[in-house]
Amino acid sequence: MITADRNSNDDKFRRKAISVKEGQAKILPYARRIETEYVSLPMVEGRILAEDIKAPHPFPHFRRSGMDGFAIISSDTAGCSTETPVYLEVVDEIPCGSLPSVALSPGTAARIMTGAKVPDEADAVVMFEMTEASAGQGKDYIQLKREIKPGSNITPVGLELAEGDLILEKGRRLSAGEISVLATFGIYDVPVAKRPRVAIFSTGSELLGVEEPLQDGRIRNSNTYMLASQIRNAGGEPHILEAIADDLTTARQKVAEAFALYDVVITTGGVSVGDFDIMADLVSGEDVEMLFNKIMMRPGSVTTAAVKDGKLLFALSGNPGACFVGFELFVRPALGTMLGMKSPFLREFQAELGKDYAKINNFTRFVRGRLDFADGRLIANPAALDESSVMVTIKDSDVLIVVPPSNRGLAAGETVTVLQLPGAR
Ligand SMILES: Nc1nc2c(c(=O)[nH]1)N[C@H]1C(S)=C(S)[C@@H](COP(=O)(O)OP(=O)(O)OC[C@H]3O[C@@H](n4cnc5c(N)ncnc54)[C@H](O)[C@@H]3O)O[C@H]1N2
Numbered sequence: 001m002i003t004a005d006r007n008s009n010d011d012k013f014r015r016k017a018i019s020v021k022e023g024q025a026k027i028l029p030y031a032r033r034i035e036t037e038y039v040s041l042p043m044v045e046g047r048i049l050a051e052d053i054k055a056p057h058p059f060p061h062f063r064r065s066g067m068d069g070f071a072i073i074s075s076d077t078a079g080c081s082t083e084t085p086v087y088l089e090v091v092d093e094i095p096c097g098s099l100p101s102v103a104l105s106p107g108t109a110a111r112i113m114t115g116a117k118v119p120d121e122a123d124a125v126v127m128f129e130m131t132e133a134s135a136g137q138g139k140d141y142i143q144l145k146r147e148i149k150p151g152s153n154i155t156p157v158g159l160e161l162a163e164g165d166l167i168l169e170k171g172r173r174l175s176a177g178e179i180s181v182l183a184t185f186g187i188y189d190v191p192v193a194k195r196p197r198v199a200i201f202s203t204g205s206e207l208l209g210v211e212e213p214l215q216d217g218r219i220r221n222s223n224t225y226m227l228a229s230q231i232r233n234a235g236g237e238p239h240i241l242e243a244i245a246d247d248l249t250t251a252r253q254k255v256a257e258a259f260a261l262y263d264v265v266i267t268t269g270g271v272s273v274g275d276f277d278i279m280a281d282l283v284s285g286e287d288v289e290m291l292f293n294k295i296m297m298r299p300g301s302v303t304t305a306a307v308k309d310g311k312l313l314f315a316l317s318g319n320p321g322a323c324f325v326g327f328e329l330f331v332r333p334a335l336g337t338m339l340g341m342k343s344p345f346l347r348e349f350q351a352e353l354g355k356d357y358a359k360i361n362n363f364t365r366f367v368r369g370r371l372d373f374a375d376g377r378l379i380a381n382p383a384a385l386d387e388s389s390v391m392v393t394i395k396d397s398d399v400l401i402v403v404p405p406s407n408r409g410l411a412a413g414e415t416v417t418v419l420q421l422p423g424a425r
């Protein structure tokens with residue numbers, strides 16, 4: 001027979017709700033900066049840079065031709081026109097990667113390719129299409145029928161960056177643009193923040209493994225895999241641990257073991273007031289400091305956080321919608337802070353509410369929604385189903401629409417704050 005300790009913890013019922021901001025402020029002091037490791041350039045996608053990087057040399061570091069054509073001395077073309085063309089003798093050929101072999105003097109030109117170093121004496125490059133070839137006395141000439149401005153088609157030294165410029169600030173997430181910069185400056189071993197190792201425990205006797213056949217009264221464990229994806233996206237390294245049964249003693253032991261091995265521990269489920277909801281008891285143990293166990297938000301009002309051995313424990317709700325939101329509002333900023341990110345919170349901006357939102361709330365609601373553009377306006381459309389227990393609309397959402405506490409709901413057209421969820425949809 002299954003039994004539960006029904007009187008174990010009255011505190012589980014007497015919870016003091018705090019705001020999301022207060023909750024975040026309680027967590028962040030424990031989100032301690034993680035060490036640095038060196039990762040090779042092909043593997044740094046999505047990692048967070050751990051040190052400022054300055055340009056070790058200007059870029060480009062030589063005057064570079066922007067066209068396939070001829071390097072010339074522009075004053076040679078003064079007064080030149082269709083009627084009075086100018087002839088320049090071609091004295092050199094400069095493929096990419098080669099250096100000029102002849103110093104240009106007035107009346108001469110060098111054939112040059114896009115990306116090659118322009119001879120010091122030249123101050124312009126004229127593209128092939130603007131020239132006509134001619135020959136005489138065993139020499140090659142080009143004919144020009146137009147004046148060429150100095151500087152034409154030459155990229156000056158340091159156009160993009162000067163030596164010593166700050167090119168990448170620590171805390172930046174590395175992606176195509178940053179990786180290109182690192183490669184350009186010869187930085188192959190990149191200092192990045194180590195990924196925080198995050199343990200995931202699911203709880204609940206109703207949970208089946210993903211590959212198990214369905215059984216009446218039971219569901220497959222989806223939160224674990226959803227959380228692993230969120231952790232990875234937030235820069236952490238997920239570690240899926242064996243589910244914990246709804247039994248306090250084993251749960252305590254398993255969580256304690258996990259703290260020895262991982263930087264952060266997340267549990268999902270068992271955090272409300274049900275007979276088998278053990279997390280409230282677990283976070284009020286002697287060696288655990290509870291930071292909060294109720295947030296003035298929906299979904300995820302029961303989101304709980306605690307500290308053990310200086311490390312963060314997040315007890316997220318079992319309801320998929322609440323679990324998802326709890327992660328985005330509390331775990332993501334904690335991981336981002338550990339990684340040294342400048343702005344670890346979801347990006348916030350304003351949009352127009354696309355349709356009426358009639359639900360009244362005591363708590364702030366974070367409603368899953370989809371962002372659209374219409375007539376140059378940003379429209380946030382709430383998902384049809386946004387209950388805490390609903391899983392399926394998470395995949396269709398790119399924002400959380402912030403609906404403040406209200407006894408009248410919101411009307412279409414009102415301005416709302418939205419939090420951008422990561423990953424374009
Ligand atoms: N008497 C009250 N009952 C409930 C309250 C309340 O205030 N008083 N709050 C409700 C709200 S709001 C929420 S949210 C849930 C929170 O429940 P728990 O966090 O304790 O989670 P469980 O009870 O373990 O499960 C809830 C729900 O989620 C399903 N679940 C759990 N784990 C997973 C998983 N890994 N993957 C997919 N789905 C999961 C579970 O089967 C339940 O259906 O409490 C309300 N009750």
Ligand code: MOO
Pocket residue numbers: 297298299300301302303317319322388
């Ligand atoms: O408050 Mo429940 O925790 O999602 O809505």
Ligand SMILES: [Mg+2]
Pocket residue numbers: 269270271272273274277318
């Ligand atoms: Mg419960």
